[in-house]
Amino acid sequence: MFWYDHDPSGWGWFTMSVGMILFWAVIITFGVLLFRALSRPGDMKTALGPVPPRPTAEQLLAERFARGEIDEDEYHRRLTVLSGRADDGPRLRKS
Numbered sequence: 001m002f003w004y005d006h007d008p009s010g011w012g013w014f015t016m017s018v019g020m021i022l023f024w025a026v027i028i029t030f031g032v033l034l035f036r037a038l039s040r041p042g043d044m045k046t047a048l049g050p051v052p053p054r055p056t057a058e059q060l061l062a063e064r065f066a067r068g069e070i071d072e073d074e075y076h077r078r079l080t081v082l083s084g085r086a087d088d089g090p091r092l093r094k095s
Contacts, residue, residue, distance in 0.1 A: 057082050 055063075061082065065075040 014063050058079065061070075061078055063073065065072070070078070
């Protein structure tokens, strides 16, 4: 019965081997990408909408003043320091 007529030649074995390697490479790559996509908890924030900007130091200081944590003198003193001005007027160098 056709024992030797239907066997693949050397190129047949080569193409089957390369095809099997490519097949498993695609399966493993898909698995790794799926795992990486599902294990990122930080991306859920961006999926829900834009992340609000962080408040500035002046805004935080104003909130503390509004809550009554600091008095008016301390608020103005700290605001002056934040803006980079000394009490006598000239601006401090920022390095």
